Amino acid sequence: MPANTAPTRRRLTREQRARQLLDVAWTLVGEEGTDALTLGRLAEAAGVTKPVAYDHFVTRNGLLAxxxxxxxxxxxxxxxxxxxxxxxxxxxxxxxxxxxxxxxxxxxxxxxxxxxxxxxxxxxxxxxxxxxxxxxxxxxxxxxxxxxxxxxxxxxxxxxxxxxxxxxxxxxxxxxxxxxxxxxxxxxxxxxxxxxx
The missing domain is CATH 1.10.357.10 (Tetracycline Repressor, domain 2)
Structure with a gap:
């Protein structure tokens, strides 16, 4: 099997990533409450790095808004x-x-x-x-x-x-x-x- 045949993950557009992050955030709020929602927790649950979450929402208040x-x-x-x-x-x-x-x-x-x-x-x-x-x-x-x-x-x-x-x-x-x-x-x-x- 050639070395370059490993499965590749499709990159999400900025809009698709924002939608994914919002969907994960709604799930977290529903399961853990608003107090538990941080950008770090969101990044972890969404399987992205913290900078990705911060790039989309900047602050926790930005995410809540x-x-x-x-x-x-x-x-x-x-x-x-x-x-x-x-x-x-x-x-x-x-x-x-x-x-x-x-x-x-x-x-x-x-x-x-x-x-x-x-x-x-x-x-x-x-x-x-x-x-x-x-x-x-x-x-x-x-x-x-x-x-x-x-x-x-x-x-x-x-x-x-x-x-x-x-x-x-x-x-x-x-x-x-x-x-x-x-x-x-x-x-x-x-x-x-x-x-x-």
């Missing part, structure tokens, strides 16, 4: 899918938003809450969370604006919907609220908020 951003990307995809499949009626759009928001929070549950807790006070958290909030209220303008008087849902109303969605989702994730009850309440709140405009 990337995880939150990854969660937000999946949440946006769920919303877009649900809204795309909902009939163009206010009640249907409100139901899609309510179920989509709560399902997304439940899909990551304590992991996302742990990431947020670990990032408290970090500039990375403010930037990522603010971008997520702005994206959500901008989407609410497009999803719900056509049903509001004058075709525009005021910014304050969109922030109110976001606040209710966050609070009800946290209640469900904590086991304090039934999921169906929270979805129905959020749907009612969205419809009432839009109809008042």
């Amino acid at each position: 990337a995880l939150y951003d990854d969660y937000d990307g999946r949440q946006t995809a769920v919303f877009n899918d649900r809204i795309g499949n909902a009939r163009a009626r206010l009640a249907d759009r409100a139901a899609a938003i309510a179920s989509g928001y709560i399902d997304c929070v439940l899909s990551q549950g304590s992991e996302v809450q742990g990431i947020l807790a670990a990032l408290v006070g970090a500039p990375e958290l403010y930037e990522v969370r603010r971008r997520y909030q702005q994206d959500f209220i901008d989407h609410c303008a497009a999803w719900l604006g056509p049903f509001a008087t004058g075709g525009t849902l005021p910014v304050a109303a969109r922030w109110a919907i976001l606040g209710a969605a966050e609070t009800l989702s946290e209640g469900v994730a904590a086991g304090a609220l039934d999921k169906a009850d929270a979805e129905a309440e959020l749907q009612r709140l969205i419809v009432a908020t839009v109809k008042r405009r």
Whole structure:
């Protein structure tokens, strides 16, 4: 057998490596908790060197912010899918938003809450969370604006919907609220908020 026939490993692109590292990080957070997640631990679990992990995320806060951003990307995809499949009626759009928001929070549950807790006070958290909030209220303008008087849902109303969605989702994730009850309440709140405009 010639010496150069040893199996070779395919090199991942930067994007593929980042995806791999995020997937491994989600697994670590789920199995060991956020406190155990370091760039060194991530590199070990992913089978890469520490410099590879540091090259992608720079700091632990950078990794946590990337995880939150990854969660937000999946949440946006769920919303877009649900809204795309909902009939163009206010009640249907409100139901899609309510179920989509709560399902997304439940899909990551304590992991996302742990990431947020670990990032408290970090500039990375403010930037990522603010971008997520702005994206959500901008989407609410497009999803719900056509049903509001004058075709525009005021910014304050969109922030109110976001606040209710966050609070009800946290209640469900904590086991304090039934999921169906929270979805129905959020749907009612969205419809009432839009109809008042």
